[in-house]
Amino acid sequence: MFYGGISGLIPLSRVCYVFFIVFIVVVTLTGFLKALAVVMPHDVQRNIFYYVKIILVVSVGSSIGIVALYREKQALFISPMPVKSIQKIHLTMRTDFRLLPKGNLSGQGTVHFCEDATGKRISARGVINLIVSDSLSQLHSFAGQGSSLVVEGSLLPCKHDGGDDLSVPTFYVQRVIQANTPKGLEYMRFVIRKTLWESFRNQVWAGFAIALLLGVRDDLDQEVSLLFHRAGSAHVLALSGMHIGIIAAFLAFLLRRPLGVRPSSVVSLIVLFLYVNLxxxxxxxxxxxxxxxxxxxxxxxxxxxxxxxxxxxxFLIQLFLDPLGMASLSAILSYSALVGIVLLGPPILNVLKGWVPLPLAGALATSLGAFTVTAPLVTAYFGVLYPIGILAGSILGLIVSLFMLGSILFLVFFSFLPMISALIGVVLAYIYKFQLIMLRKFADYSFEIKQVHWSLVVIFSIAMTALFVYGHYRGKEKRTISSFT
Incomplete structure (x- = not known):
């Protein structure tokens, strides 16, 4: 219901009608089966109520989808004056600024006021994207999530026009009139980020460590970024569940023995929440x-x-809490990749066992499972695929995990035991050089698949899924027969 509404497949005016029809069917069916429960045999009751529970779950999911859809519509920017007359916007940043390839900064903010050329100011609400071409060093050093800005520029025309358009508008900033640093907890967060940033400054691998730990690629070598793209492994750089998993495993290793399972889990959860906020x-x-x-x-x-x-x-909880974020491509790819890993990883691993060493087989199964499910989305949005990413992602993922652990240890010892920190820095430099060698090798053997319609990739993904599932169950059958014999 949610993605049908934001993609235009289901007109917003008809979403409620669809929901109410589903709701009436569910209520009627539930009441009817409840009335028949007295005369139905127990086995029949159990089977029927199993499907009733499925229908109820679908109804709850649809309800959450509709609520999220309308919440997202209410969160969008509503212009209080003619769009072409807006010259200044007062806003608070919802995200940190990111450096774009062309040198501009980008971010997202919540609008408070709009002004025209005459100085007339009208209160406004909603979320807009920003592209900033002015005061880059000032914003980079003093502004971020929670900063209040007054900017001058113009709203870019929307890609789609219409009353049901749910795309976030973009404001092109030509001049930054006022920029205030964040306040309160946001200021503390900003200071911690800058402190961590400065801790890596003198290291050759600093930009890579900052990209992995903070998700900021401003200091990342452009060659490294390009090599990751050519190797089909750009997702390794994006903050994801892999990074949370590494930190959670590190915390469990440190805390489980002195604190016990339950207290260490609670402490780990608090630390992970603070990290995600950071x-x-x-x-x-x-x-x-x-x-x-x-x-x-x-x-x-x-x-x-x-x-x-x-x-x-x-998915349902996050959809209810953050519908605007769930409408983004990163969220769709994140859930799609995870579903591919969970559903296809075991069958692929079963097929690869005996042909590939087990550690590499596990990494390949994870990478191939994610690739198979996300390939149609990547093709539809970017128009290109890098098949080398199946192999490169599995190997580079292991190297990146090791590097990230080393970076965390470097920070732990940076202030207390500088000598150990320096030694870890030397080890990280060798890991970084080895990774560059691997990246260049993968990039040399990489090739692009262009101009392929996403529907063909969908067919390919379904065929690959069927092949691996068939191989999985055939392998299980063979092992069962041999054991029985």
Whole structure:
């Protein structure tokens, strides 16, 4: 319901009608089955109510989708005056500024006031994107999430026109009139980010470490960024569940023995929440945090559940909390990749066993599972695929994980034991050089798949899925027969 509405497949005016029809059907069916429960055999009751529960879950999911859809519509910028007359905007930043390839800064903010050329100011609301070409060093050093800005420029024309358009408008900033640093907790967050940034300054691998730990690629070598793209592994640089998993594993290793399982899990959750707040509440990180909380709750309550159920519940919770973020491509790719890993990873691993060493087989299964599901989306949005990313992502993921752990240890010892920190820095420099060698090798053997329609890639993905699932069950059957014999 949510993605149908934001993509235009379901007109907003008809979403409620669809929902009410589904709701009436569910209520009628539930009441009818409840009335028949007295005369139905127990087995028939159990089978029917299983499907009733599925229908109820779909109805709840649709309800959340509709609520999220209308919440997103209300969060969009509503111009209080003719769009062409807007010259100044007063806003508060919702995100930190990011450096674009062309040298501009980009971010997202919540609008408070709009002004025209005569100085007339009218209050406004909603979220807009910013592209800034002025005062770059000032904004980079003193502004970020929570900063209040007064900027001058113009709204860029929307790609789609119409009453149901849910795209976030973009304001091109030609001049920054006023920029205030964040206040309160946001200021503390800003200071911590700058402190961490400065801790890596003198290292040759500083830009890469900052990109992995804070998600800021401003100091990342352009050659490294380009090599990751050519190797089909740009997703390794994006903050995701992998980074949360590494930090969670590191915390569990440090805290579980002195504190015990339950206290260490609570402390880990608090630290992970503070980390996500530090780097910014990005969709992939929010997803990982919600899933960590759900899994921890199920573990301590003794609730048996499947991983795919946790993913689904996490999706609905995040959709309700942050519909604007869930409409982004990063959120769609994050959930799609995870579903591919969970559903296709085990069948692929089963097929690769015996042909590939087990550690590499596990990494390949994870990479190929994510690639198979996300390939249609990547093709539809970017128009290009890098198949080398299946192999490169699995190997580079292991190297990046090791490098990230080393970077965390470097920070831990930086202030207390500088000598150990310097030694770790030397090791990280060698890991960084080795990674560059691997990146260049993968980039040399890389090739692009261009001008392929996304529907063909969908067919390819379905065929690949069927092939691996068939291989998985055929392998299980063979092993069962041989064991029986």
């Amino acid at each position: 780097v910014g509440f990005q969709p992939s990180l929010i997803r990982s945090l919600i899933m960590y909380m759900l899994l921890m709750f199920c573990f301590f309550k003794g609730i048996s559940t499947s991983f795919i159920s946790v993913i689904a519940l996490s």
